[in-house]
Amino acid sequence: MTFNLATILRESRYAHPGKPLCHSQDRTLTYEQVDEDSGRVAAALLALGLERGDRVAVQLPNLPEFLLCYFGILKAGLIMVPLNPLLKGHEIAYHLQDSGSRILVACAPLAAEAVAGAQEAGGIPVYVVGVPGFDETPAGTHPFAELLNATDTGDIAPTNADDTAVVLYTSGTTGKPKGAELTHFQLFMNCTVSGELFGIREDDVILAVLPLFHVFGLSSVLNVVVRYGGTMALVPRFETTPVLDTMEKHRCTIFSGVPTMFFALLHAYTSEHDLSALRVGCSGGAAIPGEVIRAFEEKFPGVVILEGYGLSESASTTTFNISAEQRKVGSIGKAVWGIETRVVDDADRTLPPGPEHVGEIVIRGHNMMKGYWNNPEATAEAVRDGWFHTGDLGYADEDGYFYIVDRKKDLVIRGGFNVYPREVEEVLYTHPAIAEAAVIGRADERLGEEVVAYVALKAGAQADEQDVIAFCKDRMAAYKYPREVKFLSALPIGPTGKILKKELRT
Incomplete structure (x- = not known):
């Protein structure tokens, strides 16, 4: 076809x-x-x-x-x-x-x-x-x-229809960034289903501040707008004043963002801006606290925040809360049309519902990527028996709503951007004074998570926190480098010689 x-x-x-x-x-x-x-x-x-x-x-x-x-x-x-x-x-x-x-x-x-x-x-x-x-x-x-x-x-x-349209790179949870192959049909189905879930109308104006190079912005904003004949107001970078000005100027009706954006707007908004046209907020990229939803909807009467879940490999939307009446705050919602979602144990057996049955979330359906670009090994590891293994840990309730509780690997999500610790660690290990390094995520009220590096220096070497931060800042994208560096005499090591990050988190 x-x-x-x-x-x-x-x-x-x-x-x-x-x-x-x-x-x-x-x-x-x-x-x-x-x-x-x-x-x-x-x-x-x-x-x-x-x-x-x-x-x-x-x-x-x-x-x-x-x-x-x-x-x-x-x-x-x-x-x-x-x-x-x-x-x-x-x-x-x-x-x-x-x-x-x-x-x-x-x-x-x-x-x-x-x-x-x-x-x-x-x-x-x-x-x-x-x-x-x-x-x-x-x-x-x-x-x-x-x-x-x-x-x-x-x-x-x-x-x-099954030709690759976009190769979208994601750090994932292992190795170097991998390119998820998304086909013409997958992207079409995602914007079609997502637009129906959002309830988009031809007279809607969506604020497009989510980066379009990211699957959320590309698939669930740009493609949705064009598929349903809406209008988008582009903002190159998230800053509260320009965003609020743009929302007022163009009478934006839908705002899609990551939780940190909702948090920032909640605290920056004043009555000087008229946001009365706003009716829907779509949140994704990380879990949004229930208190932020409550406070946002209280400050902006008539607005409902709907949370969803997806990945680069799933062409964006996989689960979604479809309305204020049917949503469950704290949940990522139900599987969208045409998508199957399960929670499995380490043997890929489906777990029963309930918070006591936490396992890995796996998905299959029209939204699943074609594979990782030129990387059949990584594809085979992620997709088993037709099911994509997300690396996210969660559970389902009796009504079919899903909840994310943790990540199976060490991925850090900072302000909606994925930061792969190993990539940061590889830069740290090039610092002439560092002998050992480990990177973890620390909970952060504004960004969701902050990147923290633990390092041990070589014998006789000297370095301070600002030196290490500046070293990393010069060598990687701004959202990746650690904002906090902790110095230890030695990092905790397990019996196999692996650094025990679990101990660093305690």
Whole structure:
């Protein structure tokens, strides 16, 4: 069966060509403009010699150009590889090399790291999107405008429904970041089902501050908006005042975010902002405290916060609380249409309901990834007998609602972003004064979790907390480096020589 996800844009363009698809600072693009400009990007990429199935990496914040790249890549029959704009050069190089990306699109203020990564990856061409104050194209790069010089043919490549549309990198719980292959059909089904659950309407305006390079923002915000013909208000970075200003200016009706965003807005809001249009808050990425839900809904009468759960590997939404009447605060909700969810023990046997029966949450259905890009071993480890093993520990109740209680591995979720401790530890071990290192998550009221490093120094070596933090900050994305460093004479070691992180958490 042939199907291309870009069809959702074309169909909504036919329905209302002049309607705003996105607002971004002082720019507004209609459905017609996004459809035509993304067609120009598609034609330009094919003119550069890219062929069906080639990968194009896009390292952009929430700007209109992200939409043009996304739908242009899909229309051309290529594969989108979204990257976090905060990645450092060597991190970018890893993603480019692992995915085999042919081109990188980056943002001017962060172009230096993009260029460094592209050069390390073998000299991949870099196209740079300018923003106010950063209009110059760095040496050795191309202006993004070159990709808009082609003529839109109106063509949408006849890809197969199970062809990979997006390779979305996730740290997961083991090894280096892995690319989850999400197909055209999976992403279409997720935005279709999610939009129905959210109750989205054509007159809705969704605030899009969740990063579009993340599965939550890409699948449950961008795709949902376009699938149902809504409008989105883009905000490149979460800061309370710009977010509140944007919500008021564009009369936003739906806000999707991670718990830390709800927490920040709750404390930053004053009556100076008119948010009376807001009716739904969708929370995901981490568990949202019941007290935050209660306080938020009390401060914003008429707003209901609905919590869901999903992963990069599941194209976003897997379970969801569908309404104020049917939700259970503290739960991630029930499995959505077409998805099966179970709690299993270590032998993959289904556990009975009840908080005393905690096991690993496993899922299968139309939303499950095709596999990890070029990594059959990791795919076989994660997907067994058709069930994807999430690594999250939880339980189900008698009504089929699921609850997350812990993570099976050591993944730290800081402000909605996944931080893999081993990646941080590998950087710590390159510090000339450090002999041993271990990274864990510490509960944090604002961010959910904070990254904490425990280190033991080499004999005779010296280093202080700020030195270690600065060392890490220079070598990794801003959300990853530890904000707290604790020094021990030696880290606790088990009989096999493994560092006992459990003891560090006590």
